[in-house]
Amino acid sequence: MSPRLSPPRFRTEYNENDQVFSISGTLRPQGVQELASSLAQLQDAARRSHGVLYIDMRRLVLMNNTAFHALTGVMVEACRARPELRLVVVISTIVGWAARRFRHLSQIEPAIAVETYDSDFYPGQAFLEEGGFIPILRTQTKMTWRHEREILPRHGMRPGLAVADICCGIGDFAVLVHKEFQPSRIVALDHSRSSLAYARKVADDFGIQGIEYTYGDAAQMLVSDNQFDFVTCRHSLQIFNRPELILKELHRICRPGGRIYVTNEKNSHCLGEPRAESIQWTYNEVAKLFAHFEMDVELGPKSRRYLIEAGLEDIRIESFMVTNLDGDPQDFVNVVSAWEGVYAGDMAVRRGDSPEFIERFRQGFQDHIYAALHPKGYAGWPIWVASGRKPA
Amino acid sequence: MATLAKDGVQDTPFEPMIEIELSIEALQAEWRQCDGIANYVANMISHNRSDSIRYANLFSSALNELMEIAFRASRRLDGRVVCRILRCDGIERVTLTFPCAAADRWIYEASVARAGAEDAETQYLSILAGDLAPVHQEVLSAMVIECHARLTLESMDAEALTLVADLPLERLVS
Structure with a gap:
């Protein structure tokens, strides 16, 4: 036969x-x-x-x-x-x-x-995945979660959904979603083994069960089609040189009628007072530095276009500002200090920047810290949230 | 209850997880049943493995090969195909029962014996290099060499055979 x-x-x-x-x-x-x-x-x-x-x-x-x-x-x-x-x-x-x-x-x-x-999938991202940067990622998530726990329901998050957190990093967002929204299933995927090892350890330490951490490539996941009601991808489209490929995969694994939720930055809009000019110069340079390594940390406001072009409907977009007034200003300072270490200490050096440039580049981060700690100061880090529904 | 006895370690019970039964006619009606069953079962049993997605992919790969063996069983026979999955720690046991005439058993017995032989890897490489061999032998040798499977055969009755594969996949994924 x-x-x-x-x-x-x-x-x-x-x-x-x-x-x-x-x-x-x-x-x-x-x-x-x-x-x-x-x-x-x-x-x-x-x-x-x-x-x-x-x-x-x-x-x-x-x-x-x-x-x-x-x-x-x-x-x-x-x-x-x-x-x-x-x-x-x-x-x-x-x-x-x-x-x-x-x-x-x-x-x-x-x-x-x-x-x-293997780990050379996205070599430019290696800067952001080294062990030293991990603690600061937790602080970042703590700061953004204050906003996102309120924002997520506006984008369709509710208890009982099957959720996938793609490019989960150290998995702390998945833990927070697990606690706050009790998903029926949550899969957290990342291509960094060290981040996943950290994520599993944190989950074990806190007795958290039910998060399926998996090692994978966001541009070609092993996950079957149409599996999840809510697919998140936070701060990650901006560090892939071809975000449309990631979105195609997010679309594939999302169920018809489910939603894809992305967050991204526009680094040049980081701000602070006093010393606004120095701060603005440095963050404009951050955007150029990432562009040199084929990453677009200006992607935030472009999210709507990307989601529309990915074939999603009912696009919702909003922005929020993480500031020094969100909880302990020292958290904000720690984040900016870590950025300075990676961006000025590693990436600018790798690009071959002069000591004079790096000194001025560092000064902007120091001025951002100054603004954050100033009794009358204000320092901000803006983030864009966008989501869209996969057509039924 | 099935038990694992290996390297002098005390027997540990295998716990049943899932069982799928269908007629051989239903299986052979559509080739993609093998793929569908392998993926379905893999997804069902993998959620609490250390890396559920990659485990499911690897397990599906192994189970699909076994289902294809059942699919290729004699078309002259009626009967049932029963696929049971049991677990003992990091090992998944697949017991696959399918119709097999008594006269054909030697084919599977020979393939399982060769797959477990000392020179199995050499034979397997020869097959890959172009030597002719029954498809069962190549599949089962690959399972032993690549998945570290332990294979055994059990005769259920005159017209059915059970292939048992212990698959220590958890440590291969980790």
């Missing part, structure tokens, strides 16, 4: 310029004939490539043995037919089976190398 052919749930593509053959989706055919055109495409790519052909399987979520055997056969045959050709198979360690399956390839054919794509 011949297998019934169903619409394919995978995609193959050959980028001739970069010599990259990519396979994504779910690859579970009943027979090899279902893959015939893709295998022919791979054979053709191998014939037309010079030097190295990359086989990009980072976004291959599931694959059965039939497909693995067929692909392996084509790759081995291609190397044997053209001894000068090298194949580099690129996999993601997030997909556990892939690392285990493909590790054998170089043993059976030395011209095939297997490379993993």
Whole structure:
């Protein structure tokens, strides 16, 4: 009996310029004939490539043995037919089976190398994920939560929802949502293992159960389609060089009728009095510095456009200002001090800025701290909140 | 109650988690049933693993291969396919019962024996390199080598076979 052919749930593509053959989706055919055109495409790519052909399987979520055997056969045959050709198979360690399956390839054919794509997903973000920055992320969340616990219900958050917090960082927002809104399920995903380890430890220390922390790539999650009523992604679109890819994934995992909730900054609008001019100069420079590393910390007010272009409806957008008057001013000071350390101490140095520039750059942060601690001062950090509904 | 006896460690009971039963005819009516059942069961049992999403992906990968074995069972037979999942700490036990004529059992017995043999990895690499082998052997060898599975067979009756796979996936995900 011949297998019934169903619409394919995978995609193959050959980028001739970069010599990259990519396979994504779910690859579970009943027979090899279902893959015939893709295998022919791979054979053709191998014939037309010079030097190295990359086989990009980072976004291959599931694959059965039939497909693995067929692909392996084509790759081995291609190397044997053209001894000068090298194949580099690129996999993601997030997909556990892939690392285990493909590790054998170089043993059976030395011209095939297997490379993993892991913590280098978003190298620019490494600045923001080092262990030293983690405590300050908790303080930031504490400060923003004062506002967001009131704002979230206006964007559709209520008890009993299935919630996903994508780019959860150290997971503290997920903990607060878990306590405040009692979701039926909450998944918290991040691509930083150190942040997730911290998140799990905090959850254990506080006896919090029920948050599903998971290691993953926000641009290609293992989560199935249409799973969540409320998908959050906070302070993260602004640090991806292609936020539309993240939004596409948020849209995919959100149930029809569910909402996607994002928060982002516009750093150049950080403000303070006294010493407003110095503060403004520094935060304008922060925006340029992030742009140098392909991150847009001016994204906040652009959120509405991004959500509309992602196909969402009923867009709601508002902004709030975290200030030195929210609780203990020292919290605000600690946050700005951490920013100075990372932005002036690491990022500006990495960009190659002069000592004179860095000194002036640091002064703006110090003036922001001065404003925050001044008895008559005011210091602010503005944040934009936007949400949209996935059409039913 | 099933028990795990390995490396002299005291037997620990496996707790039943989920069971799915359908006729072989219903399974074989649609290839994607294997995928659907594997994903459904994986999502159902993974929520309290240390990384539920990645665990579900890995477990689905293993269970799908087992369901495909049942799908490929003889079409001449009637009978039921029963998939049970049990848990003991970091190990998931899959017991998969499917119709199998007595005359065909040797195929599975040989595949399980080869998958557990000392030179299993060498044989597996030979298969990947192009040597011919029954699909069951390749699948089961892959499960042992890549998932560190422990495989056994049980005969239920004259026309059914139960394949038992202990999958220590939690430590592979962590």
